[in-house]
Amino acid sequence: MKSDAFLFLRNPLFLLCLVVAAAMPFWLPSYYLGIATLALVYIGLALAWNIVAGIAGQMSLGHSVFVGIGALLSSALLLKLGINLWLGMLIAAAVSAALAAFIAWLDFRFRLSHLSFALITLAFAEMGQLAALGIEFLGGASGLYLPPDKGNILQFEFGGSRGNFYLLFVIAGLCLLANLLILNSRLGYFLRAMHDNENAAQAIGVNLLRNKILAMMVSAVLTSLVGTAWARYSGFVDPYQMASPRVSVEVILFATIGGLGTVLGPLVGAGFLVAFGEIVRGKVGAVLPGLHFFIDGILIVLVILLMPRGVVPKLAELFGRRAPKLDVANLSTKTAA
Amino acid sequence: MLELSSLTAGYGRGQVLNGVSLQIKQGEMVALLGANNAGKSTLIHCISGLVRPTGGTLKFNGEDFTDLPPHKIVELGISQVPEGRLVFPQMSVRDNLLLGGINRRALPGRPKRLDFVIDLFPRLGERLEQLAGTLSGGEQQMLAIGRALLADPKVVMLDEPSLGLSPLMVQTIFRALRALHDGGLTILLVEQNLNLALAHASRCYVLERGTMILEGSSAELKNDPRTRNAYLGL
């Protein structure tokens, strides 16, 4: 299992896709480049979320808080206190990490069931949005406008669409790398043991608290970084978009449709669905608002009924490759009657 | 009355029953014996429709009922008193009993059968409004049997009724079973307690690892060394 995770990095097809993707600013028209950049945002979010949900098995509905912190806090620090956005990004990441550690501690200390954990994180997400809307320092309901992008890297400005694309490309890449590293490491081993059966894992000596906190913190930090990058890319930090529980739900849907627990699943899921969604929205959005989300809804229902492990594992199965191990669908704990 | 032919069943790849056959005539009390994992419970569950057999047939009075759903099997007249009693813990004794008679065939006669069961088990009558989960093990067993009886069954199958009960309780329960049998009820008894089974049943089957290895009258089997060997796992 050890070399498995990195194996596909050497896969020529993957490398080809990587090169093609990296070259997108040079061959994609700018409208589509924007879509690709947004797709990278969600790819990063989905991969970051995969660490707690796919690998460790904790369904956090609260990751939108970390996105919000990454986007709003860093922007507010810049606009209201003049703090450099690089520094702001790190501060936001630290705050996210602290909050994540707290949530993970709650999970451990109170022995939360999967459902309770999901609901508590949902409550945090709702409260997070209320905070974002209500606190003037963070921009309140009207949001924040970042200063125009003049290309000064020291100011966390990357010079427009091409630069922003690469910013998000690098960050999404970080998230991908994190997944691979974790899956390949002892942490990943422990997390998957916890995923399957917490009591058994604890019995064989896995430190539940430490690992829960670690997973949650890594995931939160990455999410926060994506949030900051998203703010920079977008220029306008909209609390209704970047601090809303909807983001959590979208990420969950994309990652699950793609294949929770795998590495390619969230990547492919988020990438395709965001791209597809934006294109649909562009074509018929005025006449049929929400069509792409409607289709997303149909997709998740179909996926859960027909291929509960996700599209990527299903494709892997169809093409004869051994599907990745993790399997939320068939867990024996806490099933419905 | 009840006939199983070449029944096979299994979960996943392991076969739990390998071509088991069994017949019970009306009015008999038959025991099904065997060690822990012999497959006795699986057999009972197949009859009750909780487990779908992978092969073979189940017939009741000549009619094939292999594909019937569990609730229709109860309506047919086959009731099970499950292992572990499985009473409805947060419902009263009365509600538990009433539910026993919920099938279409038994419903009209339910009030009368309720009285009958209370006569049979006066202890239940004293505790009608008590929550079933608060009853003692023996009382729960009485309740489970009573509940099965309310379905107006033609055959009753009991899965390990003596499990976890005090000797005094076991006596009470089996005295009631004897009375029911004398009244004409057909009974299939699954018991780990060898002596108990041999003492009350007229005929026995012995199941070992999914195969019926012995069959005969209690007297015959009592003296057959293979019976005891099956229990010792030899």
Next chain:
Amino acid sequence: MDDVLIQAVIQGLLIGATYGFVALGMGIVYSVSGVINFSHGDFVTFGMFLCYTFWGAFALDPYLSVAITLPLFAVFGAVLYRFLIRPIVGVHMLMIIQLTLGLSFMLQNGLLMVFGGQPLRTPSAFEAKLLFVGDSIVMRWPLVIAFVVSVFLAGLLYWVLQKTDLGRSIRAVHQNARAAALVGINVMAVRTITFAAGFGILAIAAALLLPGTPAHPGMGLRYTVITLMVIMLGGMTNFVGILLGGLVIGVAEAIGTVYVSGIAGMMMPYAIFVLALLFRPKGLIAGH
């Protein structure tokens, strides 16, 4: 005694009864199938838009069109159970959450596509009428009607569960589905009927909550979250607990917005919810 406080408490109790009633829908569905329907609130919204449509087409007051939406929803619930939920029974709870989230997406955005994002009002007979009690208590009639209907129907539901064979069957399936099957209960039929009832409740709730409230496609999440909070407070399948939980949330919401201004007030129900989940996971009221 502070009049504003009394007014808030009464308001909270009135709406809280409906919250409790709506939550019962989720409670009984959960009790027989283990399914937590994250699109619960979106179905209420859907019901509201159906009422809006019937008003547009036939000038029907929501209190009347419920006669159509109720059976529609009941049938829909039954169909949903048979074809969407039953195939995945036994599967991890998180997958079911995701499935219902998918349904939520479909409902919200389907409504968005058909009706657009602007809030829509549905006129109703009593929507603007007020009920005066004493010299300082004012209540909106629709709220009072919602309260009375909710309490009545909750009582009816309770009676059915306690005193009828159907109700006993539902409780039996919840307590031990295997034993229920062995006793002759058609477990699948019971679950289907329960789903139908659970969804029927949503149709009624929609008609109760609609008068005086502009409906827009995204409002479902709020009702879902409220329902989840009520259920967790009350103890997922504890009938009385859920009703009380509804009242608690209703009052907390009312007092919160009156006394604690701004976002802290709006956060209060959520904060209470988190604390309750942490310290009283079995629900605020001890019991089954």
